Amino acid sequence: MTEYLLILVGTVLVNNIVMVKILGLCPFMGVSKKLEAAVGMGAATTFVLTLGSGASYLIQHYLLGPDLAYLTTLSFIVVIAGIVQFTEMAIKKTSPELYQILGIYLPLITTNCAVLGIPLLNVQAKHDFMESLLFGFGGAVGFTLVMVLFAGIRERLEGADVPGVFKGSAIAMITAGLMSLSFMGFSGLVK
Amino acid sequence: MRQLFKFHGGVHPPTHKAESTRTPIAQAKMPSRLVIPLHQHVGNRAVPVVQVGERVLKGQIIGRPDGRLSSAVHASTSGTVSAIDMQLVAHFSGLPDLCITLIPDGRDEWIEHSGVDYKQTPHTELRHLLREAGVVGLGGAVFPSDLKSYSNKHKIKTLVLNGAECEPYITCDDLLMRERAGDTLRGAEVLRELLYAEEVLIGIEDNKPEAIAAMKKAVEQDGHQHMEVIAVPTLYPGGGAKQLIRVLTGIEVAAGVRSTEKGVQCFNVATAWSTWRAIAHGEPLLSRIVTVTGNVEHAQNFEVLLGTPVEELVAQAGSRPDTNRHIMGGPMMGVDLPSGQVGVTKATNCIIEGSDKLFPPPAPALPCIRCTRCADVCPADLQPQDLYWFAKSNNFGKTQEFHLFDCIECGACAYVCPSHIPLVQYYRYAKSEIWQREREAQSAEVARERHEYRQFRIEREKQEKAERLAQKEKAALAAKPAVPAPLPVAAAPNADPDDTLQMRVDADVAKANLQLRIDAAVARAKEQAATAKPRNTDALTPAQQAEIAEIEARRAKLREMASGAGADDEPPKHN
């Protein structure tokens, strides 16, 4: 039980996928202008990542095994693409606004390196099924957490007297950097 | 001892009330002219019903209420109407509005008037009298009192009589209560009757002991059963209607909610007095008590005819030479008047003469440091620093999310701001921008409807025309085999192919005629225009000509597209 908790805390805070591993930056920068969009993107990514980690574990262990290890990346990409497609259709049906807000970033979850990175890290760390699921879920929660916090900051920054050349993406990048700096405070918390 | 409630925040600015309470209310001198705005109340501007040059009597209606939410305007004295035109008025914008200028004849001759016994008069009649007398809320909101004295099915428990007068400098209600407590309470009794209220709570801030004593004495003397005079703690803006209701009853009336829905109604003491004058004596609202204070030799309260130019009024209090502004109202919510020529209105409770010494110009504003002193004093429990943040960056949607429209613009936040940010001005700016957007959205909606209806109409006309044509042709086809038939009736006149042809020819002729007529008219107009004045397309700058050419091109393209679309649509059908 403690182990699972540590995995969760570790992936959400200490080894945060965006702030510490610096993965998944493109939706992090792209869909964080509005709070609702960030929450939506976080939820969609959480769904895809959790499902993706589980599915990729099954594929890795029951389909590929050690013989077909060279197919890992390829098959993971295919599976993730499938899940993203499914998510996209579901969101389009259930929430056209969210679909519109997420725009191009929704299909781009496929190429979100965090989404491919976590199943691959799972393989590397030799996680069992439950651990893989938790690792995927925790990573996604960490992603959502910093997305939402970042979106909150960016909404506030809209009113700030930021010097002209730093307006928009530039100050967002600096903020992301300083956030990453702050997250280093967690280092050493979980091995 | 009655339990009093608290509202959040509030400030204690220096009151400066003692200056103007030393002497009793004085009658202001008859001015040389009266500038009476037709818009002295909430709602529609009154419609002038007199002519320039007409002689009017004191109390005669010169502006009729326009619509339900409006009020009457009267001649404050007898004299001659010298102008009905745009004059500067007491408004934040400093823009002119329609006013009637009256030259007094000095005779102060009343129109025939008489009061009624309110106990014997039906309520609708009483409310009508109030409306005709132009009685509006004199606390500053100037909402027509006839509308406020109607409970509209809501059970009113409490009538709050507002004598709090929380703004610094202003003492007109204080003096009114000291000197005219009896009539004020009688007026309150009328209003209580109209609302069927169970009790009247008279809230007076505890920095006015004389007024409290006078009102208490009057309640006792006249034996008012349901009335209670209550001293409330001095705390700005404790005299705001919502705040006073909260303090006296514990009820909170949110923005956009009528207090009657919560069983409370609130009137200013001066309104109650005017109500009594209007009902019992038939005297319309012609004058009011105005505190003249600030940078003057002897601050005092005056009974002033509505329309009296501010300059003539302040001269009577000895306005000092270094005065550089007239502020109408208090220092927290008042209006900086655009000119001394502005006439006193029903909303003018106070004129403060300002100088740089008395009101130093604001220090330059620094950025907000989110110290939340503003939030600590906000009587509406808002977060002024957030409202400012979003108003500053034109993020109006967010300002509304943070309840911008619950702001009562009391100015407490700007008063305490260590960065000296003109917070209230930001809120007013944001509010008026939002209102404008709403107006625009509404007119866009109307335009859309009109456009869609027009398209529907054109489509329908087209279809009808096509149907008519089709019918004619069908009838013509049917008529041909029917020719041998002996029945001439069957051959309807317009079923004849020749007839149809004839019609077409007719149409062509008509068209040609129209064209001829147009041409002739064009020639005529051109001639006329040439003699009368230059055409608007003459003497154009190249830029304007380019613009016209561009519009022409756009039109041509539109026509083309429209005809293209029309061709696609043949035969007409809705998809």
Added chain:
Amino acid sequence: MISALLVMIGISLLLGAVLGYSAIRFKVEGNPLVEKIDAVLPQTQCGQCGYPGCKPYAEAIAKGEADINKCPPGGEEGIHKLADLLGVEYKPFGEGAAPKAKAVAFIDEQTCIGCTLCLQACPVDAIVGAAKQMHTIIVSECTGCELCVAPCPVDCISMQPLGEDIGNWKWRYPTISIVPVAAR
């Protein structure tokens, strides 16, 4: 080698089946976006965007055929709103397409000959009049689209900027702040 192929084919078939099913299950009818775009447009029906009216322009935007910066009457704010709605970048107005101050048409009654051509041009029926009778603009309904100006054979229609009065006056942006803040 064979097993690798089989595995990939298997995965593909499974995913294909799931996606095929959900494509039917989550089918979306129509495009609700057009209404939303149309709601943002100012409904002047002026055609400055190159489309015959606001609705056609909205349809073109929804289809991705038109840019969002083609509507001068909507102003900068209109573009920002469209950009927000569609999740695309803000785009400034092109050369010479800057918005003008709001104005309404005005018919010089001395010159009008009552030809009804402007009545036909007005997209919102904001001109009243009949043949050979003088026409006049209903100011409150006029959208300022200028479409009536050109058809007039006697050039008696001019655009008059709307003045400021107490009714439509707006509070100004506070200016005494020492930190100039550019409106977004």
Added chain:
Amino acid sequence: MWSSPFITLPSSVSQIMLRVLIALIPGIAAYVWYFGPAILVSIALASVTALATEAVMLKLRNRPLKPFLSDNSALITAWLLALSIPPLAPWWLVVVGTVFGIAVAKHLYGGLGNNIFNPAMVGYAVLIISFPGHMTHWLTPHAIGMLELPFSDQLGYIFGGILPAGLTLDAVTTATPLDTLKTQLHLGLSVNEIREMPIYGYLSGKGSEIVALGFAIGGLYMLATRIITWYLPLIYLAALFSIAGFFHLYDPAHYASPLFHWFSGAAMLGAFFIFTDPIGSPTTRKGKIIYAVGAALLTWLIRTFGGFPDGVAFAALLMNICVPLIDAYSQPRVFGKKGDGK
């Protein structure tokens, strides 16, 4: 035309900031008393750097110099940063930290009032991550009677990097009480055994506990003059006390006492001067409570389990990140409206 209100209270930003600076003086005085005047050198160095950076940035951003240089906010950043880093450090360490804090964390966001992160804490975090070696050599308090570097030699080290012959830095400096506790716990000692070491006093480190007391006194002065409100610092301290107390009761050998946490490191400085920075803390009362509790939890977590000796700076930065969201979701009830203000 000028619009109402026409009167304002005579308070000003620079006056508020000045009072904060005054409130720092008791702590600084205690610092000088126990550790010598080197801290004054770093404070002076940081102040000059801060004002210069501020001036350059204002010039670059085309903003007026006078009102912003006289608002005293840059000085607060400078003083807080100087107090967080060891006095016996090369001069450029202070300069780099201050420049980074003021230029990046403050002015790139639009200067006073617009920053998201506390500039002093950003400067500190950059330094401790980039130059961890220099950040661990703290002066020993006079009271221990260990070998001490004379002030002139300290100056020589700060500005020239030269130590007297035969001395190493390690010989004349020590780790902080918090750092020592953590290292020794790892080595298997119990809290009580560690507390027997000479650097510890009644509650925490010798000398440093009095400095913390000085900051607390300054904090009370700010409470009395209403520069800060009571609930943020007091709830922070109470939460830190509760968390530390709970674990201390659970296992006193491994978890230090709550009073030790209070008077160690930057807890007092943080409670009254860092977390209360109005720009980086929530504006609502509820938000301030959430913020204070979160900050206390993070402080304790990082101190107890994390890789850095003290957790206050990182707790401040991490809570800074959360502020916009906390604000958005802790809006108070609006007059006359129900619950969530709808």
